Amino acid sequence: MEIQPLNIVLHIINIFVTFILLRLILYKPVSKLLHDRSASISKLISDAETEKADAQKLKAEYETHMQQVQQDASSILTQANQKANTDAAGILKNANRQAGEIIEESRKLAESNRLETINGLQQQITDLSVSLASEILKREISETDNQHVIDDFFAQVR
16 A cells, blocks of 8 residues: 555545535534523523522511511410400409499398397387286286296297
8 A cells, every 4th residue: 555645635635625514514503502502501590590599589578477477476465465364354353343242232131131130029029028918917916827927928939
């Protein structure tokens, strides 16, 4: 095999032409494809970062809102407890007042019943005394008769 300069030059020209044709046919589309792919990936990364930032912002808003809701709930509970305590104090005061009125009314009724009973007993004693005196005055009195009348009187009283 002999090296011929013309073959070498033709091979160099052939390689050069093949290189130019491949560059025109393949390099630009492949380069464009790689560039488009790179741009698509960059856009996806940018979108992901934007969505991540939005998610963090929403999370911060949610946490702030939750804190506000907890504060509101705490405030409502505190107000409800205060109102319940106030209502309980009012109910207790009213119950004590009513109990005092009932006790006072019962005391007055008991006193009235006691006075009626005393008056009734005094009237019975008076009636019995009058009855005893009339029995004694109806007959002539001897000591034995007097004792007998008194014993009968006390037997009737019992």
